[in-house]
Amino acid sequence: MTASTELMAPRAGYLRRKRKERLVWLLRGLVMSLLAIVFLVPFLWMISSSLKQNLDIFELPLRWIPDPVEWRNYIQVWTGERSMLRYFGNSTIVVVATIVGELAVVSLAGYAFGRLRFKGQNALFLVFLATSMVPAQLLLVPRFMFFQQIGLYDTLWALILPGLSSVFATFLLRQHFASAPRELGEAARIDGAGEWRIFARIYLPLARPALAALAILIFDSTWNDFEGPLIMISSEEKYTVPLGLTRFMSDDGTVSMGPAMAGSVSSIIPVLIIFIVFQRHFMSSMARVGLR
Known part of the structure; x- marks a missing residue:
C-alpha cells in the first residue's frame, strides 16, 4: 500500500501541474481575446461608418450594420x-x-x-x-x-x-x-x-x-x-x-x-x-x- 502510494504521488503532482498550466493558458487566451476585441472596435466602427450616410454615422444608439448601405462613398473615393x-x-x-x-x-x-x-x-x-x-x-x-x-x-x-x-x-x-x-x-x-x-x-x-x-x-x-x-x-x-x-x-x-x-x-x-x-x-x- 505504501509502495503504490509513492508511485501515485508523482502522477498526482504531474496532473496538478497540467491543470494549472491549462488554467493559465485559458486565462491568457481570455485576456488576449478581450484585448483583441477592444482594439478591433475602432476599425469595425470605421468600416461600418464608411458604408453610411454622413448623418447616420454619429447617431445614437450606434447602429453597426448600415441601413441603407452607402456604396457611393467608395465610388466617390476611387472615381470622383x-x-x-x-x-x-x-x-x-x-x-x-x-x-x-x-x-x-x-x-x-x-x-x-x-x-x-x-x-x-x-x-x-x-x-x-x-x-x-x-x-x-x-x-x-x-x-x-x-x-x-x-x-x-x-x-x-x-x-x-x-x-x-x-x-x-x-x-x-x-x-x-x-x-x-x-x-x-x-x-x-x-x-x-x-x-x-x-x-x-x-x-x-x-x-x-x-x-x-x-x-x-x-x-x-x-x-x-x-x-x-x-x-x-x-x-x-x-x-x-x-x-x-x-x-x-x-x-x-x-x-x-x-x-x-x-x-x-x-x-x-x-x-x-x-x-x-x-x-x-x-x-x-x-x-x-x-x-x-
Whole structure:
C-alpha cells in the first residue's frame, strides 16, 4: 500500500501541474481575446461608418450594420474628382524607392561597422547612435529649407531621400553582421575573394531575415507618414495617401465623414495585406534577429 502510494504521488503532482498550466493558458487566451476585441472596435466602427450616410454615422444608439448601405462613398473615393488612385500611386513610388534605397544604404553601413576594422570605428559609431537622440521634428525646418534651395521641394524626392538612412536599421544590421561567423569571410579571403564579394555573396544572404523584417517596418512607417508630406509637398497631384485623406475636408472645415472613412478603410488595405501575407515570415525574422 505504501509502495503504490509513492508511485501515485508523482502522477498526482504531474496532473496538478497540467491543470494549472491549462488554467493559465485559458486565462491568457481570455485576456488576449478581450484585448483583441477592444482594439478591433475602432476599425469595425470605421468600416461600418464608411458604408453610411454622413448623418447616420454619429447617431445614437450606434447602429453597426448600415441601413441603407452607402456604396457611393467608395465610388466617390476611387472615381470622383479627387480619386485616391493618384495618392496610392505616389505612396507606392515613395515606399518602393525608400525600401530599396534604405536597405542598400543601411546594409552597407551595418557591414562596415560590424565586420570591417578601421581607426575611430567605435567613436564614429557612438556619434552615429547619438544622432538618434535629436527629435525628428527639429529637423523638419532645416530639411525644408535645404530641399527648397536645391530645387527638390514639392517633389517625391523630398520624401524619399530622408528615408535612405536610419540609425535603428543600421544598428540592427551592425549587430547581425558582427555576430555572423567570421570564419566564412576568412575562408573566402583565402580563396581570393574581395571585400565586396564577401559582403554580397556570403554575409548579405545571411542577413535576409533582418532585411525582411526591416522592409516590413519601412513599408509601414513610410506608407503612414503624414508629417513629412505635409511639410514637403504643396501640389495636390503629388499628395501621398495620408495627406490625400485631408482632401475630404471642405473649405469651411467640415469633413465628409462617409468618404473620409471609405478612404481610411482603403488606405489600410495594403498594410493589412502585407501583414497577413508576411506575418509568419516577419515573426520568424524578428525571432532570429533577436536570437542573434
